[in-house]
Amino acid sequence: MMQVTPQAASKTSRSDWQKTAEFVARNYSTEKVANLLLVKEQTIRAGYCRDGHYQNLIPVKTPNRRLLWPAAEVDALVVGRPAKTPDATDIDKHLARKAADASKVPAHIRAKAEAKAKRLTSGEVAK
Structure with a gap:
C-alpha cells in the first residue's frame, strides 16, 4: 500500500496558503x-445584489462564490x-x-420587469 505524504498530495506551496490565510484574516x-x-x-x-454594495461596503467574491467583506471598513461601520x-x-x-x-434573473422577477416595461410603454396606469 502506497502512502501519500502531505508534500506529494499538495501542489500548492506553503506561501500560497499563507497568503490566502492572511487575505481571509483581513476580511469577514x-x-x-x-x-x-x-x-x-x-x-x-x-x-449587494440590488445596489452593488451594502452600506458602501463592496465584498470580494471568492472562486467558490462566497463573499468576503473588508474587515477594516466593517469595523468602522460598527x-x-x-x-x-x-x-x-x-x-x-x-x-x-x-x-x-x-439567465441568472429568476423567472418571477423577469416577468415583473417585462410587465412593468409593457405598462410604461403602453401608458397604462397601475391600480
Whole structure:
C-alpha cells in the first residue's frame, strides 16, 4: 500500500496558503458581518445584489462564490464611522455583469420587469 505524504498530495506551496490565510484574516464572512451589524445575512446579500454594495461596503467574491467583506471598513461601520464611498465604476461593473446574463434573473422577477416595461410603454396606469 502506497502512502501519500502531505508534500506529494499538495501542489500548492506553503506561501500560497499563507497568503490566502492572511487575505481571509483581513476580511469577514457575510455571517460575521451580519452578526456585527445586527442584521440578517440575507439583508446584506440583497443589498449587494440590488445596489452593488451594502452600506458602501463592496465584498470580494471568492472562486467558490462566497463573499468576503473588508474587515477594516466593517469595523468602522460598527463604531459609527462611515465606510469609504465605493468607486462608481465598481458598482457599474457589478450591475453590468448582472444585466449581461439574463439567465441568472429568476423567472418571477423577469416577468415583473417585462410587465412593468409593457405598462410604461403602453401608458397604462397601475391600480
